[in-house]
Amino acid sequence: MSGLRVVPTWRHGQERLYVCLEDGGNVAWYDREAARVHLLSQEHERDVLEALGPFLSGPVTVGPPPVPTPAELARLTLHPDDDLAPNRPGEALLIALDRDPGPARRLRPDPRRHALAAEQAVGDALDRLDGAGWHALHSIPLPGGDRLHHLLIGPGGLFVIHTLYVRRQRVQVADPMVTVGRREPRPLLRRLRADADRASHALTAEVHPVLALTPAADLTVTGSLRRVRVLQDPDLPGFARLGGVLKPADVEALHAMARDRRTWARV
Incomplete structure (x- = not known):
């Protein structure tokens, strides 16, 4: 051979x-x-x-x-190019920075590097939940050039997690707008709910949207938030305490489906 x-x-x-x-x-x-x-x-x-x-x-x-489980059998049939599980937190940004690192000298830091730092910090925290029965996938590509920063699957359900770098900034959330420091407000929660809906369609299961702020910031939430959770760095380990939604076999089956790039091709 x-x-x-x-x-x-x-x-x-x-x-x-x-x-x-x-x-x-x-x-x-x-x-x-x-x-x-x-x-x-x-x-x-x-x-x-x-x-x-x-x-x-x-x-x-x-x-x-x-003897493999059904979920392991599904994984073994994956072509390596279709398997999203090896993706590192911030995989898409790492590739973009490698291809175009930008000028050596900049008046201001490259915002891509701040975004990468945020995705890596949140991704590392999610990966540490593995021992509690959770699986995290990172930088999941979607049609049209969009992507999910993180997808968390475990006993407490499924969560799409969007990271936001907010170091030394005041963050104000008034659904659907998110304001960081003196920047213009952005309808970030609307986009996050749309991401969760796309993930729910792909996986045929309910997916909850989460906005993760890193590092911890001065956060003000005005009014109630529809469906979305806003968490900060210290809150992420709390996922380990969630349960009662998915059985271990369901977690493995959903993880096997979610790690297949082809699952996301039509959402």
């Missing part, structure tokens, strides 16, 4: 290396932490080990994987 390629992925600080055919189908994966190579077909063992050779740092156990 020839043409095998190794695709590294990172999730919550753990590395897994997938061995793929030219058409993107998986034939094996290497769990570095467990030092185990999981083979989907015993006949490919020699070629898989040869492809993984540069990545192996010591003895490994080789064998078939454990």
